[in-house]
Structures are given as structure tokens and as C-alpha cells.
Amino acid sequence: MHTTGRVALxxxxxxxxxxxxxxxxxxxxxxxxxxxxxxxxxxxxxxxxITADGGRAAAVRADLTRPDGPAELLQQFDCALDDLGIDRGLDILVNNAGINRRGAIAHVTADDFDHHVALNQRAPFFVTQQALPRMRNGGRIVNISSGSARYARPEVISYAMTKGAIEVFTRTLAAAVGERGITVNAVAPAAIDTDMNAHWLRRNDQARTAAALSTALRTLATAADIANIVAFLVSDAAGAITGQVIDATNGNRL
Incomplete structure (x- = not known):
């Protein structure tokens, strides 16, 4: 699948x-x-x-924690393509939205747990369900998982549960849509310096150093590193890769 001229959500x-x-x-x-x-x-x-650099983009809003959020999102997606003068259809779906409310099992509230499930687990499932009728054959789906699904991190136990579910979803969905030439893969980062992790990673040099030293490369991957892996997975070069979880943790806790 050539990426030029394709549409991604x-x-x-x-x-x-x-x-x-x-x-x-x-x-x-x-x-x-x-x-x-x-x-x-x-x-x-x-x-x-993106537009300043000559690309084409539009933004759409939907609350994916709500049961009707995925359907609303895909309706907004259709409207955005209409506004851009592009034929309706989808080639690439990246399920990236997520939340991480840190806490060991003794401190996780029902609200924390429900938010994790709603955004990290239920939303990708139903966004994908809504997206598949719009996706052209030969499309690409990439789910963002986490290294926390591979190694034990008690301080993010409910978050890690949802990411484990995403990896099962990835493998199972790949088998379900493979006959259409659609590939489904997941990318699993470790700690990345983003707003989600700012409260513990940017404000605590000791925590940042410890996170880096837990990797084989002794450094943290960046958002750009993860983006490059996703760009590869949606390219022609990755056409034979499906149902896989790509570890993008810089060798965390090997």
C-alpha cells in the first residue's frame, strides 16, 4: 500500500x-x-x-469514553473528508488515545478502573468496528499498547490490564480481517516524555534516570521513535507483518 494519497484516522x-x-x-x-x-x-x-509543511489534515472531536463516542467520531471523520473534498474511505487507523491513572491495586478506584477500560479498551474496539466498513482492502490498523503489558509494573496495574487486552485484540482482529488484506499490529512503548507521563517523568530526575537505566539502550525512546515505527508498519515494506506486537521500549527490562 503506497501511503501517498491515502487517508488516516x-x-x-x-x-x-x-x-x-x-x-x-x-x-x-x-x-x-x-x-x-x-x-x-x-x-x-x-x-x-502539517498544512504549513504542505500536507493535508483536519481535526475532529469526540468523547471516546462515552458509548456513542466511536460512532460520533466516524461521523465526524466522514464530514471532515467531505470538507477536504476527498472521497470517503479509510486506509489507516491508529488507535492511540489512552489514559494512565497510576496506582497500585490497593489505591485504584472504581472510577479509575472504569476510565481505563472505557478509553483504553472499549474505545479502540468500537472505533475499529465503526471504521472497518469504511476501510479499503489492503488497509492498515495500528494499536498503541505498552511495555507494561509485557513486564510487571504494580504501580500501573489497571492500565496494564487494558494494554494486555489490546494485544489480544490485535492478534484476534488480524485473523478476522486478513482475508481483506488488512494488517493489524500493535506498538508497545515504555516510558515516553509526553504529557501523560509529565507528572512523574518530567518532575523527578531520579525517576527519569531509573526509567532510562532499565532499558538496554540506557535511554528513553521518544514520540518520534514510535511514530517512525508506525509509519513503517503502514507502508508497503511491512505488508507481511500482521498480528504482531512490536516492542518499542529500547529494550526495557530484558
């Missing part, structure tokens, strides 16, 4: 990893539809940056 793309993925795909000629949940200004800034 990226959830949670106003900041962090999602924004980096939007920039990386736009740079290869993909029209990117950027989903955001609340930060309109940040999403608009990503769109402006």
Missing part, C-alpha cells in the same frame, strides 16, 4: 505520540484526520503545522 492525536504519528504520516503524503477529546487548540496547532 489517528485517535488522541493532539499531543504526544499521536501528534508525532500525525506528522510522520503526513510527511509521507497521507491525509491525516486528527482526533482529539478536549484540547481543541492543541489539535488545531497540529493541523496548522
Amino acid at each position: 489517528i485517535t488522541g492525536a493532539s499531543r504526544g505520540i499521536g501528534a508525532a504519528i500525525a506528522h510522520a504520516l503526513a510527511a509521507t503524503g497521507v491525509t491525516v484526520i486528527i482526533h482529539y477529546g478536549s484540547d481543541c487548540a492543541a489539535a488545531a496547532a497540529v493541523v496548522d503545522d
Whole structure:
């Protein structure tokens, strides 16, 4: 699948990893539809940056924690393509939106748990369900998982559960849609310096150093690193890769 002229929908793309993925795909000629949940200004800034560089992008809003959020998102996606003068259809879906409310099992509230499940687990399932009828044969789906699904991190136990579910979803979905030539893969980062991790990673030099030293490369991967992997997975070069989880942790806890 050549990326030029293709259309991508990226959830949670106003900041962090999602924004980096939007920039990386736009740079290869993909029209990117950027989903955001609340930060309109940040999403608009990503769109402006992409268009200033000659790319095509638009932003759409939907609350994916709501049961009707995925359907609303895909309706907004259709409208965005109409506004851009592009035929309706989808080639690339990146399920990136997520939340991490840190806490050991003794401290996780029912609200924390329900938010993790709603955004990290239920939303990707139903966004994908809504997206598949729009996806052209030979499409690409990439789910953002986490290294926390591979190694034990008691301080993020409910978050890690949802990411483990995403990896099962990835393998099972790949078998379900393979006959259409659609590939489904997951990318699993470790700690990335984004707004999600700012409260513990940017404000605590000791925690940042410890996180880096837990990797084989002795450094933290960046949002751009993850975006480059996603850009590869949606390219022709990765056409034989499906149902896989790509570890992008810089060799964390090997």
C-alpha cells in the first residue's frame, strides 16, 4: 500500500505520540484526520503545522469514553473528508488515545478502573468496528499498547490490564480481517516524555534516570521513535507483518 494519497484516522492525536504519528504520516503524503477529546487548540496547532509543511489534515472531536463516542467520531471523520473534498474511505487507523491513572491495586478506584477500560479498551474496539466498513482492502490498523503489558509494573496495574487486552485484540482482529488484506499490529512503548507521563517523568530526575537505566539502550525512546515505527508498519515494506506486537521500549527490562 503506497501511503501517498491515502487517508488516516489517528485517535488522541493532539499531543504526544499521536501528534508525532500525525506528522510522520503526513510527511509521507497521507491525509491525516486528527482526533482529539478536549484540547481543541492543541489539535488545531497540529493541523496548522502539517498544512504549513504542505500536507493535508483536519481535526475532529469526540468523547471516546462515552458509548456513542466511536460512532460520533466516524461521523465526524466522514464530514471532515467531505470538507477536504476527498472521497470517503479509510486506509489507516491508529488507535492511540489512552489514559494512565497510576496506582497500585490497593489505591485504584472504581472510577479509575472504569476510565481505563472505557478509553483504553472499549474505545479502540468500537472505533475499529465503526471504521472497518469504511476501510479499503489492503488497509492498515495500528494499536498503541505498552511495555507494561509485557513486564510487571504494580504501580500501573489497571492500565496494564487494558494494554494486555489490546494485544489480544490485535492478534484476534488480524485473523478476522486478513482475508481483506488488512494488517493489524500493535506498538508497545515504555516510558515516553509526553504529557501523560509529565507528572512523574518530567518532575523527578531520579525517576527519569531509573526509567532510562532499565532499558538496554540506557535511554528513553521518544514520540518520534514510535511514530517512525508506525509509519513503517503502514507502508508497503511491512505488508507481511500482521498480528504482531512490536516492542518499542529500547529494550526495557530484558
